[in-house]
Amino acid sequence: MTPSDDRRARTRARLQAAALELFEQHGYDATTVAQVARAAGVTEMTFYRHFGSKEQVVVDDPSDPLIVAAVADQPPDLPPLVRAARGVRLAWRRLPITDDAPVRTRISLAARTPSLLPVMRASTAATEEGVAARLVADGTAPHEAAVAAAAVMAALMAGLVRWAGDDDASLADVVERTLDVVEAIS
Amino acid sequence: MTPSDDRRARTRARLQAAALELFEQHGYDATTVAQVARAAGVTEMTFYRHFGSKEQVVVDDPSDPLIVAAVADQPPDLPPLVRAARGVRLAWRRLPITDDAPVRTRISLAARTPSLLPVMRASTAATEEGVAARLVADGTAPHEAAVAAAAVMAALMAGLVRWAGDDDASLADVVERTLDVVEAIS
DNA sequence: GGCATCGATGTTAGTGACTAACATTTGAGA
DNA sequence: TCTCAAATGTTAGTCACTAACATCGATGCC
Numbered sequence: 001m002t003p004s005d006d007r008r009a010r011t012r013a014r015l016q017a018a019a020l021e022l023f024e025q026h027g028y029d030a031t032t033v034a035q036v037a038r039a040a041g042v043t044e045m046t047f048y049r050h051f052g053s054k055e056q057v058v059v060d061d062p063s064d065p066l067i068v069a070a071v072a073d074q075p076p077d078l079p080p081l082v083r084a085a086r087g088v089r090l091a092w093r094r095l096p097i098t099d100d101a102p103v104r105t106r107i108s109l110a111a112r113t114p115s116l117l118p119v120m121r122a123s124t125a126a127t128e129e130g131v132a133a134r135l136v137a138d139g140t141a142p143h144e145a146a147v148a149a150a151a152v153m154a155a156l157m158a159g160l161v162r163w164a165g166d167d168d169a170s171l172a173d174v175v176e177r178t179l180d181v182v183e184a185i186s
Numbered sequence: 187m188t189p190s191d192d193r194r195a196r197t198r199a200r201l202q203a204a205a206l207e208l209f210e211q212h213g214y215d216a217t218t219v220a221q222v223a224r225a226a227g228v229t230e231m232t233f234y235r236h237f238g239s240k241e242q243v244v245v246d247d248p249s250d251p252l253i254v255a256a257v258a259d260q261p262p263d264l265p266p267l268v269r270a271a272r273g274v275r276l277a278w279r280r281l282p283i284t285d286d287a288p289v290r291t292r293i294s295l296a297a298r299t300p301s302l303l304p305v306m307r308a309s310t311a312a313t314e315e316g317v318a319a320r321l322v323a324d325g326t327a328p329h330e331a332a333v334a335a336a337a338v339m340a341a342l343m344a345g346l347v348r349w350a351g352d353d354d355a356s357l358a359d360v361v362e363r364t365l366d367v368v369e370a371i372s
Numbered sequence: 373g374g375c376a377t378c379g380a381t382g383t384t385a386g387t388g389a390c391t392a393a394c395a396t397t398t399g400a401g402a
Numbered sequence: 403t404c405t406c407a408a409a410t411g412t413t414a415g416t417c418a419c420t421a422a423c424a425t426c427g428a429t430g431c432c
Contacts, residue, residue: 080367081368081370117311118304118305118307118308119304121304121307121308122303122304125303142348143345143348143349143360143364144363144367146344146345146347146348147344147345147348147364147367147368148341148367150341150343150344151337151338151341151344151367151368152337154336154337154340154341155334155336155340158332158333158335158336158337159329161332162328162332162333163329167329174329177329177330178329178333181265181266181267181330181333181334181337182267184265184267184268184370
């Protein structure tokens with residue numbers, strides 16, 4: 001079907017779908033990679049050709065260039081933490097999220113799986129470095145930049161994790177509220 | 187020797203020493219648990235009786251009650267982020283660090299080992315929860331508390347990791363400077 | 373001293389994540 | 403149809419980690 005839809009892409013999609021479904025059903029730890037592969041009609045080896053690890057299926061880290069760009073748009077004379085926070089806020093507003101559910105599902109799965117939490121937290125590493133680099137490029141000292149970026153991204157993740165757990169506000173609202181904390185609008 | 191020095195404690199110490207030395211020499215990933223155990227004159231099984239995982243030897247997480255207490259000492263009418271940051275700052279001042287070197291060695295090892303970074307970041311989880319709980323107890327909303335605690339602890343870790351990497355300031359100075367960023371003393 | 377006891381360690385045998393090397397299949401163009 | 407290369411399969415490992423049961427070693431009691 002769809003001739004040039006790239007076999008690879010379809011296999012990857014099948015693997016990811018199968019994985020999330022099985023994880024949701026039986027739990028992450030109780031599900032083996034072999035089971036996931038089998039459910040996707042494929043070998044374990046193939047799984048690892050598409051995802052570097054079992055964890056990667058749940059948390060993908062596509063260093064968000066939108067966030068970095070939005071940080072760049074903030075006035076450079078703001079304190080680094082505020083600049084980073086406002087950048088993330090702007091990026092989120094620019095990004096039209098049509099449906100909260102998928103985001104919530106994945107974060108929620110990670111949140112309730114102890115072995116996944118660290119990975120989830122680390123999943124923003126690339127974006128964090130991008131933000132820090134941007135701050136440095138605009139004159140912030142490296143140390144201050146790294147700290148500010150780490151604080152903002154950690155805050156964001158913490159907010160999302162809490163939201164996925166038991167909050168029933170909209171995703172957009174949660175992000176705004178989370179960043180308010182960082183900008184210390186007491 | 188030292189009759190009642192508890193065999194268990196000595197074994198644990200030997201294991202930890204052997205581990206850190208081997209990790210330092212050959213790298214974390216290239217060192218197997220079996221090698222560590224052997225170097226400590228003990229079995230792999232015994233290693234796991236003392237440390238829950240290979241990672242735990244490097245990053246121990248003793249939920250710092252000092253920090254939580256110090257947060258409690260901050261005026262409750264401050265914005266949560268500032269309150270948390272000042273708490274951490276105070277705790278660090280109260281804590282007399284005699285020698286930076288050991289701290290630096292461990293953080294540095296974790297920093298230059300990709301597979302350890304997530305764990306290192308997660309190693310403050312217990313403290314983070316403690317701080318959040320303290321904030322909630324004093325009237326902060328749970329969401330805001332969780333976010334503030336996460337931001338501050340992440341900032342602290344980021345500062346330490348950078349310091350261990352290439353900064354040669356004193357540990358105390360780095361902590362102060364790191365927290366300055368969070369308190370947005372522009 | 374001899375003996376019981378219990379914690380610390382050893383042994384054995386596994387599971388499951390991940391990797392390397394080589395073989396096979398599948399699909400698209402010549 | 404033939405060809406080539408990418409995608410997948412096969413096989414055979416290593417290593418982190420666990421469970422069950424066996425042994426050892428110091429300590430207290432007689």
